[in-house]
Amino acid sequence: MAQKRLAQVGVPVAVVAVVVMLVVPLPPLLLDMLIAANITGAMLILMTAMFVRRPLDFSAFPALILVATLFRLALNVSATRLVLLDGYAGKVIDTFGHFVIGGSLIVGIIVFAILVVIQFVVVTNGAGRVAEVGARFTLDAMPGKQMAIDADLNSGLIDDDEARRRRAEVASEADFYGAMDGASKFVKGDAIAAIIITLVNLVGGFTVGVVQNGMSFGDAVATYSLLTVGDGLVSQIPALLLSVATGLIVTRSAGDGDMGTDLVRQMTRYQQPLRLAGIAAIVLILIPGMPKLPFLLAGGVLLFASLRHPGDEEPADPQAPALQAAGPAPDSLEALVEEIRVDPLELELSADLIDLVDSTAGGDLLDRVRALRRKIATDLGVVVPPVRTRDNLDLPLRTYAIRLFGVEVARGEAPPGTVLAIGDRLDAIPGTRTQEPVFGLAAVWVPVELRSQAELAGATVVDRSSVLTTHLAEVVRAHASRLLSFEDVRTLTDAVKRSNPVVVEELMPAQLSLGEVQRVLQALLEECVSIRDLVRIFEALSLRARVGKDTDGLVEAARAVLGPAVVAPYVSAGSLPVISFEPGLEQRLLEGLRVGDEGAFLTVDVDLAQGVLTQLAALARQGEDENLTPVLACAPQLRPAVRRMVSPSLPRLPVVSYSELGGPVQIRSVGVVTGQPAAVGV
Structure with a gap:
């Protein structure tokens, strides 16, 4: 805790002190100590860069480059001030000026020039280019990495915590390389500043020595110019170390050890290169x-x-077993089986819709898809399989496609940079005319900038992710029965067995097989009846199975016990809008009721059937105009057959039996069907 508090206070104070050094004169002894700290710090940074296993382990490096560069320039300014004013800038600079370069101005300038060329032309330029390319490639790869993480999450390979950690790592990697791209410019600018400062100091030293102090040319060179070159060398050595550290960081690839360990292991891995070089x-x-x-x-x-190597064979890779376990050979049976596997639910996006799944660009589609899976599980009681989201270059631009078991079942558009305005008065709104994909309502894709204008015009404005998610939800609800697999039923049954073992033991396998239970649950889902209450469903099936095992009878038994839950989604303001049959018509339908291998069906006159469907369509539209979802109520024994007759032309019209209308719900009659077209709207 004390170390953390010291770091929180000490680092900002040190940065402020560096800025103060630019304007406040320093005594020679303090300057010597700071120069020694500068050189030592540069060595520490270089060693740290060599020992990190990956660049992100030294994520503070870009900011450290800025601080170290500013500190070094502050030392340059302080040393220049002392050299020009006093002709003495401490022992360190004096030693570099007289002992290291032998007291020769020419030798000092040459050594200084060589160091500058090494740093500026070789190391800094190369590191800057690598940082620039690394930043570009990292940013370009971000959407693909994000999609890979989300695909692993949707498929259940990783959990939410691991997905968040990976996303944070990808974002940190992009931020780091972006910062390194900018930080490399500091190192490059520092090399240029060192050249300019040294040239200015040389001229200034001659001028101060000869003109201001009346010294001879030789004395001015010995007193000022050698110190100036010594100051340049003192600053260039840590600058060169920092440039090398920058190059090591940006060129460091992922490894399982530090740079020295990886370098020695890889250089000495093979016997033949060592032998030939020797x-x-x-x-x-x-x-x-x-x-x-x-x-x-x-x-x-x-x-x-x-x-030291016994043979020329490549040493065994300790990670080879893990790699073999992670992925089989491309032509192995496991790989081929994986290749031909069909995903139950897929969402394909065209190339220009990738931003919808890119969280760095504000895309939240994948989060909404996960929320949709939870919503469907809550509403229908069925766990939707993970939605595999991927890009498809074959799709036209602006287009998405929804596939069910590899077959496309729905397609829509979501133009980038637009929102969907839904309403009746859209003629004055500029944009692309279209239809809302779920209910077929008139809509317009308008630019995002015109969203407020569309709202003022009374339109309902929806963003692209919401449009796509709503479309996907409708597809999932419409095909929930197909998505309920045999394995899903087993999982749901096991969950019930843990809490109510007697219910499951009474039903399976003594009375019904798992496949028969699956058919009943699929039939319920086909009519959007939730199967969350599996305990009561299983109890009803257990009682009904003693009488008969026909699917229609089992389904009606389950619906009867669910009762109010079946009609609850259609209740509005405490009342249930109901369409009913005229008693004479219902009696005629009962007389035409037949039972076949596929269940009950109606044998009635074609004109009568057409009249019934026409009236039902009109009454359903009438209810929708009043913002209601009416249900068609009939006798329990008629309900399965009526549903089969109505569903092809009116798939959204719920068909319920009288036994399901119990409870406190108030019945509101929308109309009565007589079977006569002339009576439409009664």
């Missing part, structure tokens, strides 16, 4: 006049290293 070094001594001892030592070391 022999080549020894052969060089045959050149006349070539010193023999250095090349004999170098070649001997390489040959000795090659003898």
Whole structure:
């Protein structure tokens, strides 16, 4: 805790002190201490860069570059002030000016120029280019990485916590390389500043020594210019170390150890390169006049290293078993089976809709799809399989497609940069005319900038993700029965068995098989009846199975016990809008009721059936105009057959039996069907 508090206070104070150094003169002794700290800090940064296993382990490096560069420039300014004013800038600079370069101005300038060329032309330029390319590639790869993470999450390979950790790592990686791209410019600017400062100090030293202090040319060179070059060398050494550290960081690839460990292991992995390099070094001594001892030592070391490997085979990779377990060979049976596997539910996006799943661009589609799965599970009681989301370059631009077991069942558009305005008065709104994909309402894709204008015109404005999610929800609800697999029924049954074991033991396998239970649950889902209350459904099936095992009878028994839950979704303001049959018509339908292998069906006159469907369609539209969802009520024994007759032309019209209308719900009659077209709207 104390160390953390010291870091929180000490680092900002140090940065402020660096800025103060630019304007406040420093005594020579303090300058010596700061120069020593600068050189030591640069060595520490270089060593840290060599020992990190991945660049993100040194995520503070870009900010550290800025602080270190500013500190070094502040030392330059302080040293220049002391050199020009006093002719003395401490022991460190004096030593570099007189001892390291032998007191020769020419030698000092040459050494300084070489260091600048190494830093500026070689190391800094290369590191800057690598940082720029790394930032570009990292940003370009972000959407694909995000989609891969979300695909793993949707398929259940990882949990939410792991997905969040991976997303944060991807975002941090992009931020780091973006920051390194900018930080490399600091290092490059520091090299340029060092050249300019040294040239200015040389001219200033001559001027102060000769003109202001009346010194001779030789004395001015000895007093000022050598110190200026010494100051330049003192600053260039840590600058060069920092440039090397920058290059190491941006060129560091992922490994399982530090740079030194990886380098030695990879350089000494194979016997043959070591042996050939050693022999080549020894052969060089045959050149006349070539010193023999250095090349004999170098070649001997390489040959000795090659003898430590028993053979030329590549050493066993400790990760090989893990890699084999992670993924089979491309032509293996497991890989081929995985390749031909059909996903139950897929969402394909065209190339220009990838932003919908890119969280860095504000895309929240995948989060909404996960929320949709939870919503469907809550409403219908069935766990929707993970939605595999991927891009499809074959799709036209602006288009998405929904596939069920590999077959496209729905398609729509979601133009980038637009929102969907739904309403009746849309003629004055500029945009692309279309239809809302679920209910077929008139709509317009308008630019995002005109959203407020569309809302003022009375339109309901929906963003692209909501349009796509709503369309996907409608497809899932319409095909929920197909998505309920045998394995899903087993999972749901096991969940019931843990809490109510007697119910399951009484029903399966003594009375019904798992497949028969699946058919009943699928029949319920086909009519959007929730199967959440599996305990009561199983109890009803257990009682009904003693009488008969026909699917229609089992379904009606389950619906009867669910009762109010079946009609609850259609209740509005405490009342249930109901369409009913005229008693005479209902009696005629009962007389035409037949039972076949596929269940009950009606054998009635074609004109009568057409009249019934026409009136039902009109009454359903009348209810929708009043913002209601009416249900068609009939006798329990008629309900399955009426449903089969009505569903092809009116799939959204719920058909319920009188036994399901119990409870406190108030019945509101929308109309009575007589079977006569002339009576439509009664």
